Amino acid sequence: MIDKQFDKETFKKSVKDNVKFLYRRKLEEATQEQLFQAVSYTVKDVIIDNWLDTQNAYEAQDPKIVYYMSMEFLMGRALGNNLLNLGAYGEVKEALEELGIDINALEDQEPDPALGNGGLGRLAACFLDSLATLGYSAYGCGIRYRYGMFKQEIRDGYQVEVPDAWLEEGYPFELRRPEYAKEVHFGGYVRVEYDQATGQNKFIHEGYQAVKAIPYDMPIVGYENNVVNTLRIWDAAAIEEFGFDSFDKGDYKKAVEQENLAKDIVNVLYPNDNKMSGKELRLKQQYFFVSASIQAAIEKYKKTHDDIKKLHEKVVFQMNDTHPTMAVAELMRILMDQEGLGWDDAWAVTTKCVAYTNHTIMAEALEKWPIELFSRLLPRVYQIIEEINRRFIIEVQNRYPGNYEKIKKMAIIYDGQVKMAHLAIVAGFSVNGVARLHTEILKNQELKDFYEMMPEKFNNKTNGITQRRFLLHGNQNLAAWITDHIGPDWITDLSQISKLKVYADDEKALQEFMNIKFQNKQRLAKYILEHNGVEVDPHSIFDVQVKRLHEYKRQLLNILHVIYLYNQIKLHPEMEFYPRTFIFGAKASAAYERAKKIIKLINCVADVVNNDSSINGKIKVVFIENYRVSNAEMIFAAADVSEQISTASKEASGTGNMKFMLNGAPTLGTMDGANVEIVEEVGQENAFIFGMSADQIINYENHGGYDPDFIYNTDAEIRQVLMQLINGTFSSDTELFRDIYDSLLNTKNCSRADQYFILGDFRSYAEAQKRVEAAYKDEKKWAKMALLNTACSGKFSSDRTIQEYVDDIWHLDKVTVTKSSEAAEK
Numbered sequence: 001m002i003d004k005q006f007d008k009e010t011f012k013k014s015v016k017d018n019v020k021f022l023y024r025r026k027l028e029e030a031t032q033e034q035l036f037q038a039v040s041y042t043v044k045d046v047i048i049d050n051w052l053d054t055q056n057a058y059e060a061q062d063p064k065i066v067y068y069m070s071m072e073f074l075m076g077r078a079l080g081n082n083l084l085n086l087g088a089y090g091e092v093k094e095a096l097e098e099l100g101i102d103i104n105a106l107e108d109q110e111p112d113p114a115l116g117n118g119g120l121g122r123l124a125a126c127f128l129d130s131l132a133t134l135g136y137s138a139y140g141c142g143i144r145y146r147y148g149m150f151k152q153e154i155r156d157g158y159q160v161e162v163p164d165a166w167l168e169e170g171y172p173f174e175l176r177r178p179e180y181a182k183e184v185h186f187g188g189y190v191r192v193e194y195d196q197a198t199g200q201n202k203f204i205h206e207g208y209q210a211v212k213a214i215p216y217d218m219p220i221v222g223y224e225n226n227v228v229n230t231l232r233i234w235d236a237a238a239i240e241e242f243g244f245d246s247f248d249k250g251d252y253k254k255a256v257e258q259e260n261l262a263k264d265i266v267n268v269l270y271p272n273d274n275k276m277s278g279k280e281l282r283l284k285q286q287y288f289f290v291s292a293s294i295q296a297a298i299e300k301y302k303k304t305h306d307d308i309k310k311l312h313e314k315v316v317f318q319m320n321d322t323h324p325t326m327a328v329a330e331l332m333r334i335l336m337d338q339e340g341l342g343w344d345d346a347w348a349v350t351t352k353c354v355a356y357t358n359h360t361i362m363a364e365a366l367e368k369w370p371i372e373l374f375s376r377l378l379p380r381v382y383q384i385i386e387e388i389n390r391r392f393i394i395e396v397q398n399r400y401p402g403n404y405e406k407i408k409k410m411a412i413i414y415d416g417q418v419k420m421a422h423l424a425i426v427a428g429f430s431v432n433g434v435a436r437l438h439t440e441i442l443k444n445q446e447l448k449d450f451y452e453m454m455p456e457k458f459n460n461k462t463n464g465i466t467q468r469r470f471l472l473h474g475n476q477n478l479a480a481w482i483t484d485h486i487g488p489d490w491i492t493d494l495s496q497i498s499k500l501k502v503y504a505d506d507e508k509a510l511q512e513f514m515n516i517k518f519q520n521k522q523r524l525a526k527y528i529l530e531h532n533g534v535e536v537d538p539h540s541i542f543d544v545q546v547k548r549l550h551e552y553k554r555q556l557l558n559i560l561h562v563i564y565l566y567n568q569i570k571l572h573p574e575m576e577f578y579p580r581t582f583i584f585g586a587k588a589s590a591a592y593e594r595a596k597k598i599i600k601l602i603n604c605v606a607d608v609v610n611n612d613s614s615i616n617g618k619i620k621v622v623f624i625e626n627y628r629v630s631n632a633e634m635i636f637a638a639a640d641v642s643e644q645i646s647t648a649s650k651e652a653s654g655t656g657n658m659k660f661m662l663n664g665a666p667t668l669g670t671m672d673g674a675n676v677e678i679v680e681e682v683g684q685e686n687a688f689i690f691g692m693s694a695d696q697i698i699n700y701e702n703h704g705g706y707d708p709d710f711i712y713n714t715d716a717e718i719r720q721v722l723m724q725l726i727n728g729t730f731s732s733d734t735e736l737f738r739d740i741y742d743s744l745l746n747t748k749n750c751s752r753a754d755q756y757f758i759l760g761d762f763r764s765y766a767e768a769q770k771r772v773e774a775a776y777k778d779e780k781k782w783a784k785m786a787l788l789n790t791a792c793s794g795k796f797s798s799d800r801t802i803q804e805y806v807d808d809i810w811h812l813d814k815v816t817v818t819k820s821s822e823a824a825e826k
């Protein structure tokens with residue numbers, strides 16, 4: 001697929017030229033950072049040709065466009081991925097070698113653009129990759145945060161948050177597009193004016209503060225298909241650039257204030273995952289990118305279409321959780337106040353243009369905004385939401401006459417608050433969950449009332465991941481091995497990977513498969529030695545839990561079990577025990593105290609266990625600092641066991657679970673989220689399932705919780721583990737983990753002791769861990785299990801997920817892009 005402008009010699013020359021032009025240096029004098037920039041610019045040049053060709057193809061074919069609206073895009077590094085998708089990785093690697101440059105070291109120079117928290121942001125990034133690869137016209141719409149997800153440093157076992165200045169050195173894979181800047185208006189008031197000509201009221205927004213939104217475009221390269229789509233993220237600036245006259249008039253201070261006000265909006269990503277913060281700045285961020293994106297979409301549509309009432313034929317907005325739900329009211333506003341449509345026409349268009357994805361059932365994550373704040377910041381948008389609410393309540397009344405409970409439960413505005421999920425459901429033509437179990441819980445529990453009233457809107461789209469980043473790039477040896485055995489089709493059609501099943505009993509194949517896993521474990525062991533100073537044995541079982549830190553994900557269950565094992569080994573030194581390395585990686589939201597304590601606990605346990613020579617290194621515990629997309633790729637490739645141990649019903653889907661599976665690590669997990677479907681694909685016998693079911697948990701919750709104290713009082717080994725949290729075993733400060741201890745028991749008369757059923761599931765988890773050990777000891781059995789996990793992962797490609805969104809929700813047209821250079825030759 002490599003084209004002429006990208007052959008080795010031209011490439012090498014271009015890199016040398018870039019070093020010269022950018023830094024006035026010779027190649028040999030350039031720093032690694034400078035080399036990274038120079039190489040990236042060369043790659044970007046090639047991408048730009050494809051970008052233009054894609055633009056031309058879209059203009060000629062006029063396909064329907066999806067705007068994927070998301071507060072978060074967790075992209076990970078671009079260089080390596082772009083090279084792979086361009087089909088040029090191999091050649092470039094060689095060319096660089098000839099220049100004496102190691103491509104891995106170069107890739108390591110790139111900062112991870114971490115414009116997201118966790119699952120929801122990474123899903124958005126996988127979706128963009130799949131959309132481009134499948135040849136669909138799509139824009140990602142988001143915010144160009146100056147500081148993305150914080151960098152995590154571990155100091156004395158504690159998480160310390162360090163700002164992530166990812167733009168400091170200049171980011172080569174972005175293009176500033178000031179010509180597409182938009183204005184966004186905050187505050188002020190709405191004046192109503194009667195229009196004689198139309199006989200209708202006009203709503204005029206006045207006295208507002210205006211902010212300029214400036215787009216930066218990042219190329220999204222499809223896999224070997226010449227398609228380059230766009231992630232458009234918005235930067236903010238003051239409207240009036242202050243000129244010299246500002247100084248003279250003493251307006252300097254005001255001008256600087258304006259600038260700061262604007263800059264504030266895009267300054268930093270909120271590091272909350274699953275918790276609504278209710279901050280004014282967050283609301284500003286939401287409206288800022290939603291308004292700019294919708295304005296841009298409508299402007300683009302109007303360039304080549306003149307009937308705004310047919311917008312839905314060419315445009316669809318997908319709202320990634322409720323964060324961009326203002327899109328509903330903003331679209332109504334533009335259609336009515338700017339395009340001159342009446343309410344009914346505007347509503348008809350809007351409700352065919354917007355769709356909503358729900359990513360969590362955790363109550364504390366649901367977005368509710370105080371009316372006071374909302375109406376002050378966005379008076380016109382609020383007015384529109386009020387009217388949507390008024391009309392919806394009439395519908396509810398018609399449907400359920402006299403049933404005021406329904407109104408109370410379903411209203412968009414109630415009790416002084418604007419409920420964004422309700423707005424999204426009422427206006428959206430589609431509401432989807434992200435795994436089958438999750439969608440069922442939405443329909444039957446969380447959103448039951450809405451499902452009853454509008455069942456046709458509800459549908460499931462089980463999440464997926466891109467095999468191009470998480471296997472082709474992250475696990476290059478395995479990728480090559482797979483291609484050797486079944487050909488390369490799996491790269492764009494992951495269902496093909498099931499062809500590996502014929503090797504499930506082939507000893508040579510299994511041996512090779514496990515050898516690759518071993519090499520990947522060595523690579524991770526080296527990383528751990530370098531970063532943690534801990535020596536881990538690549539022959540031990542690499543048992544991995546990497547994800548955001550949250551109580552419902554139950555990292556605590558994992559570490560308490562480690563303590564339990566440690567006690568067992570100390571008590572029975574002769575006991576047979578297969579060596580284990582427990583690997584954790586997780587960022588905790590900066591304000592989530594208990595989550596941060598759990599990180600400290602993991603590190604304290606690591607200190608004790610790793611340094612206790614009496615256990616002969618049978619257990620090692622490692623906390624990998626600053627877990628992020630780039631090190632995740634390496635971690636998945638090296639994992640033996642995938643810990644997916646959330647309290648059943650709480651994890652909407654999970655996507656890490658799929659990345660482990662793809663890389664040949666069986667799941668140790670609860671029947672939660674997409675684990676259910678993973679087990680369905682790979683078979684019960686190739687996973688380690690434990691714990692209460694979602695039904696059981698929900699049943700307990702609906703009947704006042706359960707009693708962990710009974711377990712504490714009757715199970716001496718569990719009690720010992722809990723006592724060790726407060727008796728100095730892991731910290732001389734016996735109060736350090738008191739809060740964790742208390743959270744598990746009724747000591748403080750708290751009504752929700754052990755909210756996440758850690759003690760309730762403990763024995764079942766320990767027993768499942770025993771099964772893991774037994775299975776691992778049987779080398780052949782384990783190899784077969786691991787290979788079958790890879791072979792059965794076909795369903796979990798985001799290509800499959802995106803095709804389902806296209807077929808059921810978006811109805812996009814497929815586009816083919818031919819290179820202009822190729823076209824010219826013909």
Ligand code: 26W
Pocket residue numbers: 117118119120121123272273274275276277321359360365366367434463651652653654655673
């Ligand atoms: C308002 C603050 C806030 C921020 C982020 C609330 C909620 C979120 C996200 C919904 C959290 C999130 O990332 N959810 C995860 O989404 C993934 C993709 O669908 C799922 O796989 C995970 O199960 C879900 O936790």
